[in-house]
Amino acid sequence: MGSLSQYTDIYRDHREALDGHSDPVINAMRAEAYEALKGKELPDRHTEGYEKTSIEEMMAPDFGLNINRVNIPVDVAASFHCGVPNMSTLLGIVVNDSFHPVGTMLSRLPDGVIYGSLAKAAAEHPELVGRYYGKVASLDSATTALNTMLVQDGVFIYVPKSVALEKPLQLVNIFSSPTPLMAIRRVLIVMEEGASAQLLVCDHTQDCAQKYLSSQIVEIALNANSRLDYYDLEESGEGTARCSSIYARQESGSSLLINGMTLSCGNTRNDYAIEIAGDGCDTLLAGMAIASGHQHIDNNSSVNHRGSHCHSRQLFKYVLDDDASGAFEGGIVVNEGAVMTEAYQSDRNLLASTGAKMHTKPQLLIYCDDVKCSHGATTGQLDQEALFYMRSRGIGEKMARTMLMQAFMSEVIDTVRMEGLRERLHMLVEKRFHGQQSFCGDCASGCASVKKQ
Amino acid sequence: MSEDNQNINKPGNNDDIIKNVTGDDYKYGFVTDIDTDVIPKGLNEDVVRLISKKKNEPEWLLEFRLEAYRHWLTLKMPEWAHLDVPPIDYQAISYYAAPRKKEGPKSLDEVDPELLDTFNKLGIPLQEQKALSGMAVDAVMDSVSVKTTHKEKLAELGVIFCSFSEAVKDYPDLVKRYLGSVVSYRDNFFAALNSAVFSDGSFVYIPKGVRCPMELSTYFRINAAGTGQFERTLIVADDDAYVSYLEGCTAPMRDENQLHAAIVEIVVEDRAEVKYSTVQNWYAGDKDGNGGVYNFVTKRGLCRGDYSKLSWTQVETGSAITWKYPSCILQGEGSVGEFYSVAVTRNYQQADTGTKMIHAGRNTRSTIVSKGISAGHSQNSYRGLVKVLPNADGCRNYTQCDSLLLSSTCGAHTFPYIDVLNDTAVVEHEATTSKISEDQVFYCNQRGIPTEEAIGLIVNGYAKEVMNKLPMEFAVEAQRLLQVTLEGSVG
Numbered sequence: 001m002g003s004l005s006q007y008t009d010i011y012r013d014h015r016e017a018l019d020g021h022s023d024p025v026i027n028a029m030r031a032e033a034y035e036a037l038k039g040k041e042l043p044d045r046h047t048e049g050y051e052k053t054s055i056e057e058m059m060a061p062d063f064g065l066n067i068n069r070v071n072i073p074v075d076v077a078a079s080f081h082c083g084v085p086n087m088s089t090l091l092g093i094v095v096n097d098s099f100h101p102v103g104t105m106l107s108r109l110p111d112g113v114i115y116g117s118l119a120k121a122a123a124e125h126p127e128l129v130g131r132y133y134g135k136v137a138s139l140d141s142a143t144t145a146l147n148t149m150l151v152q153d154g155v156f157i158y159v160p161k162s163v164a165l166e167k168p169l170q171l172v173n174i175f176s177s178p179t180p181l182m183a184i185r186r187v188l189i190v191m192e193e194g195a196s197a198q199l200l201v202c203d204h205t206q207d208c209a210q211k212y213l214s215s216q217i218v219e220i221a222l223n224a225n226s227r228l229d230y231y232d233l234e235e236s237g238e239g240t241a242r243c244s245s246i247y248a249r250q251e252s253g254s255s256l257l258i259n260g261m262t263l264s265c266g267n268t269r270n271d272y273a274i275e276i277a278g279d280g281c282d283t284l285l286a287g288m289a290i291a292s293g294h295q296h297i298d299n300n301s302s303v304n305h306r307g308s309h310c311h312s313r314q315l316f317k318y319v320l321d322d323d324a325s326g327a328f329e330g331g332i333v334v335n336e337g338a339v340m341t342e343a344y345q346s347d348r349n350l351l352a353s354t355g356a357k358m359h360t361k362p363q364l365l366i367y368c369d370d371v372k373c374s375h376g377a378t379t380g381q382l383d384q385e386a387l388f389y390m391r392s393r394g395i396g397e398k399m400a401r402t403m404l405m406q407a408f409m410s411e412v413i414d415t416v417r418m419e420g421l422r423e424r425l426h427m428l429v430e431k432r433f434h435g436q437q438s439f440c441g442d443c444a445s446g447c448a449s450v451k452k453q
Numbered sequence: 454m455s456e457d458n459q460n461i462n463k464p465g466n467n468d469d470i471i472k473n474v475t476g477d478d479y480k481y482g483f484v485t486d487i488d489t490d491v492i493p494k495g496l497n498e499d500v501v502r503l504i505s506k507k508k509n510e511p512e513w514l515l516e517f518r519l520e521a522y523r524h525w526l527t528l529k530m531p532e533w534a535h536l537d538v539p540p541i542d543y544q545a546i547s548y549y550a551a552p553r554k555k556e557g558p559k560s561l562d563e564v565d566p567e568l569l570d571t572f573n574k575l576g577i578p579l580q581e582q583k584a585l586s587g588m589a590v591d592a593v594m595d596s597v598s599v600k601t602t603h604k605e606k607l608a609e610l611g612v613i614f615c616s617f618s619e620a621v622k623d624y625p626d627l628v629k630r631y632l633g634s635v636v637s638y639r640d641n642f643f644a645a646l647n648s649a650v651f652s653d654g655s656f657v658y659i660p661k662g663v664r665c666p667m668e669l670s671t672y673f674r675i676n677a678a679g680t681g682q683f684e685r686t687l688i689v690a691d692d693d694a695y696v697s698y699l700e701g702c703t704a705p706m707r708d709e710n711q712l713h714a715a716i717v718e719i720v721v722e723d724r725a726e727v728k729y730s731t732v733q734n735w736y737a738g739d740k741d742g743n744g745g746v747y748n749f750v751t752k753r754g755l756c757r758g759d760y761s762k763l764s765w766t767q768v769e770t771g772s773a774i775t776w777k778y779p780s781c782i783l784q785g786e787g788s789v790g791e792f793y794s795v796a797v798t799r800n801y802q803q804a805d806t807g808t809k810m811i812h813a814g815r816n817t818r819s820t821i822v823s824k825g826i827s828a829g830h831s832q833n834s835y836r837g838l839v840k841v842l843p844n845a846d847g848c849r850n851y852t853q854c855d856s857l858l859l860s861s862t863c864g865a866h867t868f869p870y871i872d873v874l875n876d877t878a879v880v881e882h883e884a885t886t887s888k889i890s891e892d893q894v895f896y897c898n899q900r901g902i903p904t905e906e907a908i909g910l911i912v913n914g915y916a917k918e919v920m921n922k923l924p925m926e927f928a929v930e931a932q933r934l935l936q937v938t939l940e941g942s943v944g
Contacts, residue, residue, distance in 0.1 A: 048533055336861070351876035354843075360871035365535075366886045369858035373886040377871055380879040 154186030252278030291324035521638035521648030620656035723758030742801025745773025798831030
């Protein structure tokens with residue numbers, strides 16, 4: 001038996017406790033997910049698409065689950081403040097899976113906008129949450145079903161019709177627990193017609209030595225002509241395992257940008273499943289991964305075109321050092337009837353040491369003839385000639401290498417539409433390549449303070 | 454055939470064109486009425502023993518078969534390919550069918566005239582007088598080698614080119630040494646099946662320093678109904694040798710599906726070069742997708758020697774379902790692997806084909822150029838692996854996969870796997886998918902070239918990069934095949 005049974009057992013044994021803490025909207029899906037999991041196993045290395053990351057192994061250790069909603073006291077204000085210069089955000093903090101607004105954030109939200117705990121929203125707006133919850137994500141995936149079966153809280157973001165949020169939303173996920181913990185988190189984002197917003201999500205670990213596992217499902221529903229920029233920045237510790245899936249469905253004329261950046265991590269698996277249901281949509285999916293030590297990053301993307309006249313672009317870049325390993329599997333699916341689709345995908349990887357490994361599997365599945373699709377993948381090293389050029393002009397080898405790697409990554413950073421964040425990212429990446437822990441200078445999250453000591 | 458097409462075709466009328474093309478007859482779909490020795494359907498250890506006995510095989514080969522058979526029993530048919538394979542009843546296939554003969558033919562006069570007729574129809578220069586075309590041919594009908602030409606001339610140079618069963622008899626040491634050394638019977642489901650029941654095939658040995666003066670060629674044909682074809686080809690190029698090997702295949706038209714599960718093993722020693730070209734034109738089923746050959750083939754070459762070179766070129770137009778990945782294991786330092794492929798699918802054909810390049814030696818290089826053309830309701834996939842092992846410093850790979858879509862109901866897919874375990878490797882992959890550009894067609898139209906011809910022109914240009922790699926004799930045939938398959942199939 002695989003490790004899935006330990007989770008289904010928890011559900012069977014603690015069903016009442018789980019249901020008791022949540023609302024019917026969430027509980028109904030819970031039962032459905034339990035049914036969907038019957039006869040399933042968590043994907044392991046023999047599962048197509050998971051060759052390099054075994055979710056089975058990732059979830060096998062005995063992690064604690066906070067079923068009884070024991071409050072883990074964290075002084076939110078003291079443990080974290082993030083000062084990206086020239087950027088003021090509406091900040092919320094998620095400790096493990098429970099949401100805490102910071103400062104006067106809630107009072108500064110425009111009318112009708114909801115940004116807060118998912119459990120609370122399910123209680124206050126059951127009809128709204130019920131309309132979207134579990135509708136974008138697919139229970140066919142065992143990891144998604146597992147999350148749906150056990151989830152208790154998370155974040156709900158709702159932007160009403162034609163509302164454009166000027167200030168970016170920021171969400172900081174912090175792991176904090178005295179024991180090995182599995183945090184099961186759910187994020188639901190609903191953009192009504194013509195709405196627009198920007199969201200920055202930062203993942204932090206408070207105690208880098210502690211073992212954490214995060215199971216996170218993000219559902220994004222983009223209604224007609226809405227727009228969302230989603231930046232996902234992971235800076236976690238070696239002991240953190242992350243299993244994250246972002247599902248998005250785009251209706252006609254909507255625009256979506258997702259940029260997933262992994263600066264430091266333990267064992268990370270990111271899934272992106274974007275369904276383009278409407279016509280004339282625009283999608284940009286970018287990813288950046290910098291890994292060293294024994295870090296492992298696996299990104300798996302699928303952009304599924306159903307509407308016509310859509311444009312999608314994927315750009316993933318990896319720099320792998322030491323014994324780090326990276327994996328990328330990216331798919332473009334163009335269904336019958338999705339005419340005039342333009343879909344591009346590019347994956348570029350740098351191996352900076354002899355121990356680094358990269359596995360790439362870009363895929364195209366095209367069922368329609370009036371399309372333009374391409375993908376490109378390269379794996380290699382820094383251009384020796386460029387390196388020589390710089391050295392012949394008096395730049396030390398280490399410096400030259402760092403500069404070239406930074407330049408390599410700038411293509412991904414340049415997709416960021418928030419200027420302040422872009423600058424900050426350039427700085428973070430530079431620091432990262434200089435071998436420093438990549439925490440932000442002003443960030444006082446626990447992870448950083450541990451390192452500082 | 455192509456002339457008929459042109460008569461019917463009215464340029465610009467796509468419906469007519471499609472009907473015309475899909476209505477094309479499969480030219481090789483005749484059945485030869487010769488006496489065939491078919492063993493009862495089904496597969497068990499006794500059948501394996503019976504095949505071995507019929508072929509007077511030595512004990513070690515029987516053991517090899519039995520081990521393979523026992524291993525096959527433990528395996529399940531692979532399902533990862535992007536194919537929709539109906540369940541195959543392995544007990545409903547006859548595993549041995551041979552043209553019945555009293556003794557092995559001594560000269561052409563003794564060969565069954567019906568049989569000669571068959572190969573004449575196929576345009577194979579089996580007869581010695583046609584030898585001027587400069588090709589040595591081994592013809593394999595229903596998995597048994599019928600006649601090998603030019604043997605004497607080749608023997609002068611020490612080149613061995615004979616049927617597999619002869620090789621087992623005459624050169625057991627060589628066969629024993631190389632059989633299963635590249636494709637082990639444990640390799641995959643179909644390789645295990647083939648290892649258990651293979652009936653014949655070709656054996657080629659090029660001794661040290663010999664440059665084979667002519668193209669070696671094998672024609673495979675399935676004739677009998679209800680049979681599968683399981684042949685095995687083994688090519689060994691010793692140090693500094695060179696050989697160019699061609700392979701062609703056809704089958705009669707039948708409503709049922711026939712199974713073809715072959716193995717090709719190639720060993721390339723120091724500085725040797727092997728060029729392996731295939732024009733695969735098994736019966737592809739009718740326009741509704743009934744019948745056709747299931748082509749599940751394992752082809753692999755081992756570049757064992759330093760600076761050796763192996764080049765695969767394939768033109769795939771036939772088969773209802775193709776599952777085929779000619780591969781190179783680049784073990785020797787500086788060895789080179791190449792793969793050039795044109796795969797055409799139409800009607801309800803399905804193809805999942807590509808290559809594997811395993812870089813195990815230092816400074817090894819590989820090039821992959823794959824051109825897919827899909828029409829009708831077909832599904833055409835490229836699936837390839839490029840793997841660079843940790844100790845293989847300085848490797849280089851370039852992969853290019855292009856797909857051309859000729860109808861709105863077909864599919865073109867690309868699944869490259871790139872595993873790089875060494876930081877000095879440079880691996881590039883590029884793939885594009887598109888339909889024929891209207892601008893290009895318009896440009897041709899403007900200059901008085903009808904749409905029909907313009908498409909032919911564009912497709913030919915598209916496939917040229919691969920066609921150029923084929924030996925002359927095959928290039929002509931391949932081009933003709935492309936024409937038959939493609940002319941006008943534009944949606």
